[in-house]
Amino acid sequence: xxxxxxxxxxxxxxxxxxxxxxxxxxxxxxxxxxxxxxxxxxxxxxxxxxxxxxxxxxxxxxxxxxxxxxxxxxxxxxxxxxxxxxxxxxxxxxxxxxxxxxxxxxxxxxxxxxxxxxxxxxxxxxxxxxxxxxxxxxxxxxxxxxxxxxxxxxxxxxxxxxxxxxxxxxxxxxxxxxxxxxxxxxxxxxxxxxxxxxxxxxxxxxxxxxxxxxxxxxxxxxxxxxxxxxxxxxxxxxxxxxxxxxxxxxxxxxxxxxxxxxxxxxxxxxxxxxxxxxxxxxxxxxxxxxxxxxxxxxxxxxxxxxxxxxxxxxxxxxxxxxxxxxxxxxxxxxxxxx
Numbered sequence: 361x362x363x364x365x366x367x368x369x370x371x372x373x374x375x376x377x378x379x380x381x382x383x384x385x386x387x388x389x390x391x392x393x394x395x396x397x398x399x400x401x402x403x404x405x406x407x408x409x410x411x412x413x414x415x416x417x418x419x420x421x422x423x424x425x426x427x428x429x430x431x432x433x434x435x436x437x438x439x440x441x442x443x444x445x446x447x448x449x450x451x452x453x454x455x456x457x458x459x460x461x462x463x464x465x466x467x468x469x470x471x472x473x474x475x476x477x478x479x480x481x482x483x484x485x486x487x488x489x490x491x492x493x494x495x496x497x498x499x500x501x502x503x504x505x506x507x508x509x510x511x512x513x514x515x516x517x518x519x520x521x522x523x524x525x526x527x528x529x530x531x532x533x534x535x536x537x538x539x540x541x542x543x544x545x546x547x548x549x550x551x552x553x554x555x556x557x558x559x560x561x562x563x564x565x566x567x568x569x570x571x572x573x574x575x576x577x578x579x580x581x582x583x584x585x586x587x588x589x590x591x592x593x594x595x596x597x598x599x600x601x602x603x604x605x606x607x608x609x610x611x612x613x614x615x616x617x618x619x620x621x622x623x624x625x626x627x628x629x630x631x632x633x634x635x636x637x638x639x640x641x642x643x644x645x646x647x648x649x650x651x652x653x654x655x656x657x658x659x660x661x662x663x664x665x666x667x668x669x670x671x672x673x674x675x676x677x678x679x680x681x682x683x684x685x686x687x688x689x690x691x692x693x694x695x696x697x698x
Contacts, residue, residue, distance in 0.1 A: 361382065361386060361642050361643060361644075361645045361646070361648065361688060361692075362386050362533055362537075362692055363385075363386070363531070363541070363639065363642045363643055364531060364537070364539060364541065364542065365541070365542045365543070365544055366541060366542075366543050366544075366635065366638065366639060366642075367543065367544045367545050367591075368545050368587050368588040368591040368592075369588075370384075370385045371587050371591070371635070371638050372587050372588070373385070374638055374641070374642055375638070376651065376659055377650065377651040377659055377660075377663070378645065378648035378649050378650075378651075379648045379649060379650040379651070379665075379676055379679065379680065380651070380659075380663055380665060380676075381642075381648065382648040382679065383665050383675060383676065383679055386692060386696065387679070387692065387695050387696045387697065388696060388697040388698075389665070389675065389695075389697060391663070391664025391665065392664065393478075394481070394662070395478070395481040395482075395483070395487065396566075396567070398474055398478050398481065399487055399490060399491055399566060400564075400565075400566035400567065401474065402470055402471055402474045402475075402491050403491050403494045403495055403498075403564065403566050403613065404517075404548060404564055405431070405470045405474070406463075406466050406467050406470050406491075406495050407495065407498060407508060407548070407549070407564060408516050408517045408548070408549075409427065409429065409432075409435075409466050409470070410463070410466065410499075410507070410508045410509055411508035411513050411516035411517075411549055411551075412427060412516055413425075413427055413437045413439075413508075413509065414508050414509045414511070414513045415513040415516060416437075417437075417439050418512065418513060422439075423438065423439045423440060424436060424437065424438050424439070425437055431470070431473050432466075432469040432470055432472075432473050433469070435465065435466060435469065437462070438462070439509075441458070441459035441461075441462065442458055442459055442509045442510070443458060443510075444458060444459055445457065445458045445503075445504060446460065448460055448496075450489075450492065450493055450496055451489070451493065453493070455496040455497070455499075455500040456500045456503065456504060457496060457499055457500055457504075458499070458504055458507055458509060458510070459509075463495065463496075463499065464492075467491070467492055467495060471488060471491060475487075475488075490614075493614075494566055494613035494614060497613050497614070497617070498564060498611060498613055501611075501617055501618060502618075505554070506562065506611065506618065508549065508551065510554070511551040511552060511553075511554065512551060512552040512556060513549070513550075513551050514550040514551055514552065514559065515547070515549070515550040516548075516549055516550075517546065517547075517548060517549070518546065518547045518550060519544070519545075519546050520544065520545050520546070520547060520595045520599060521542055521543070521544045522542065522543055522544075522594075522595060522598050522599055523539075523540050523541070523542045524540055524541050524542070524543065524632075524635070525540050526540070526632075528636050528639075528640070529541040529636070529639065531643060541635075541639050543591060543594070543595070543635065545588075545591050545592065545595060547561055547563065547592060547595070548562055548563050548564050549561070549562040549563075549564075550562075550596075553607075557605075558604075558605050558606070558607055559596075559600075559603045559604075559605065559606045559607070560606070560607045560608075560609060561592050561596065561606060561607070561608045561609065562609050562611060562618075563588065563589075563592070563608075563609070563610045563611065564611050564613060565610060565611060565612045565613060565615075566613050566614065567612075567614075567615075568612070568614070568615045569612045569615040569616050569619075575658075580619070580621060583610065583619055583621040584621040584622070584623070586610070586621075587634070588610075589608050589610060589621065589623070590623075590627075590631045590634060591631075591635075592608055593606070593608055593623040593627065593628075593631065594628065594631045594632070594635070597625065597628060606623075607620050608620065608621065608623055645688075646683075646687070646688050647680075647683055647684070647688065648683075648688075650676060650680065655674075655676065655677075663676070665679075679691065679695065682694070682695070
């Protein structure tokens with residue numbers, strides 16, 4: 361099977377449903393994100409804008425400035441109240457929030473943008489409440505320790521790409537398509553600890569702290585073997601070797617708060633082995649199985665490819681039938697979106 365790039369989400373997708381991976385990452389057919397995912401995107405956007413504002417302040421020293429964004433337009437940040445922390449109540453929970461007005465202003469702008477963009481998903485008052493609660497949870501945790509405005513920002517919402525130039529990572533698919541596997545990903549935030557001594561990767565999660573495939577809660581041991589965190593640690597060591605020490609924190613906004621499993625350089629060989637194994641599995645696969653031929657599995661219920669189109673075609677089953685009839689190479693050539 362054709363594979364030149366691999367991301368944490370793609371890696372997990374492969375081990376969840378191989379057919380879904382093939383359609384999404386090889387054929388480049390993507391289903392529309394659901395309401396739950398868009399609520400998470402809204403939350404991330406607010407936290408990203410606060411981090412961008414802090415980064416601008418770090419670089420310029422300006423106390424008041426306009427921050428322009430292609431989605432929400434522009435907003436005038438004022439840094440004078442960033443340390444003005446007050447206790448507020450949302451629902452039955454109390455939160456310690458710095459400059460609540462600024463947070464609420466950004467939240468209102470971002471929520472309006474995404475709820476309008478995806479208005480067909482029927483956003484409710486509860487959805488708005490959930491998002492605000494997640495934002496407040498992130499900003500208030502441990503006396504505002506995770507508020508981007510209280511950290512030294514290194515990179516907000518950082519896209520990462522690294523080509524693994526090892527013999528095992530080589531590929532040659534003919535027609536001049538040769539090279540080495542490239543891994544990609546997006547880290548929500550790279551910042552320094554309050555005392556500036558440690559780099560910290562922070563990933564915000566609006567979902568539950570469970571393994572998607574098994575629905576079992578993730579323990580501390582699970583998180584030490586979490587694919588996304590392993591990729592992040594690998595990225596940091598390969599792209600930023602000058603970072604003396606890095607902590608990886610995954611923050612479950614509605615399911616337990618921050619968790620920081622310990623990773624060390626001795627973990628790098630097992631992480632590379634983890635990536636290598638999946639790369640070779642994908643590359644050598646000639647028939648990506650469905651997770652459930654009946655399409656009643658819980659994973660199938662979230663999959664856009666099980667739905668029949670206007671002509672009555674079920675893309676998931678159609679792809680499988682074509683591969684059986686003409687092979688995976690010809691199917692890929694015929695159905696792959698450029």
